[in-house]
Amino acid sequence: MKAVVITSPGSPEVLQAQEVDDPAVGDDEVLIEVAAAALNRADTVQRKGSYPPPKGASPYPGLECSGTIIAVGKYVTRWKVGDQVCALLSGGGYAEKVAVPAGQVLPLPPGVSLRDAASFPEVACTVWSTVFMMSRLSPGESFLIHGGSSGIGTFAIQMAKHLGIRVFVTAGTEEKLAACKQFGADVCINYKTEDFVARVKEETAGKGVDVILDNIGAPYLQRNLDSLNIDGRIFIIGFQGGTVAQVNLSCLLAKRLTLQAAGLRNRSPENKAVIVGEVEKHVWPAIAAGKVKPVVFKSFPLSEAAEAHRLMESSAHIGKILLIP
CATH class of the missing domain: 3.90.180.10 (Medium-chain alcohol dehydrogenases, catalytic domain)
Known part of the structure; x- marks a missing residue:
């Protein structure tokens, strides 16, 4: 063969x-x-x-x-x-x-x-195991997907919307953001021109989102922590931006945050x-x-x-x- x-x-x-x-x-x-x-x-x-x-x-x-x-x-x-x-x-x-x-x-x-x-198969198993089985994303919650126009992202948007979840995405071009909107994303953020932390806080009346699916890693870690609601969960599935970060851990305690990572x-x-x-x-x-x-x-x-x-x-x-x- x-x-x-x-x-x-x-x-x-x-x-x-x-x-x-x-x-x-x-x-x-x-x-x-x-x-x-x-x-x-x-x-x-x-x-x-x-x-x-x-x-x-x-x-x-x-x-x-x-x-x-x-x-x-x-x-x-x-x-x-x-x-x-x-x-x-x-x-x-x-x-x-x-x-x-x-x-x-x-x-x-x-x-x-x-x-x-x-x-x-790979996107469905990745998203379902991380976001739903381990992070317990539930109807009525809010969900931020980094790289919303990727294979993982386009699947995660559709699945989350089907389950009654408010979906936030980041992407780097207006074309990609428009596609995410078409797939059902509620809030589309251009990470090159906007601060996603500020936008998330603005759209959630200062609370933050409940779950974040992240493929960037180190450079987003502190900003992801700052974007979470009380009892929020981050799931890291990639390190496109790097693996080493210095963060202020106090918010983990103050907001009862959960940080997880896994591969398939x-x-x-x-x-x-x-x-x-x-x-x-x-x-x-x-x-x-x-x-x-x-x-x-x-x-x-x-x-x-x-x-x-x-x-x-x-x-x-x-x-x-x-x-x-």
Whole structure:
């Protein structure tokens, strides 16, 4: 089969589509013929050599895909050959075939094309596990999403609005803010021209928001703490701005704040299966009802994976970028 190989750590041109061996299928796994794989920021970090795959995972990038099951392990009972599915992966999505534990597979969401379904598993599992399962964001609360026009952001806006939550977003261009508004965001803040802390305080009568989903890290940490309401929660899922910050911790005590961070990739298959099960239970009905829709910006063939990475790193996209074998 063909797969995108990271020939050496570096810039996008190190990504090369090559002939490789088909993946072996474990007893608890299924083999998927990939229809599409979606890009994630983590893929670009892996390409640079800073985010190696977990032990035993595929060396090829790609944390989510959609496709058709072409083989099943002997202990797999739910899935059968011919099922159209999408899946949360530990790697290997940038390929014609990928093996994945059966517990990380989801049925095709009703009303979504096989190709577009690739845009959901990683973002849905990330947002549901962090914002809803761990930070307990609830109807009637308020929610600030940094990078509202990203794949994570466009999904989080739609899901939160569906659940009756007031949504704030930051983005860096008026075009991106307009897109966020279209997806349902209530308050759209241009972080290049506005102080998001001041705007959040203005829009909440000085209280702040209840939950913040942050992918920037260090440079936003103090400002995020200052933007939270009493009993507020921050969830960090990325460090695009850096990892080292000096902060005044007194507000944590004064406002009973919670600061958390987590990733998906290095969790156990059992833990991922729990998250996938919750996503199927809570998110898939919202997609089936048309309340949450795929947001696909552009698709590239596997042979143009380097170009897809350049687009992601330019941040010129809104929503997801797909690779098509």
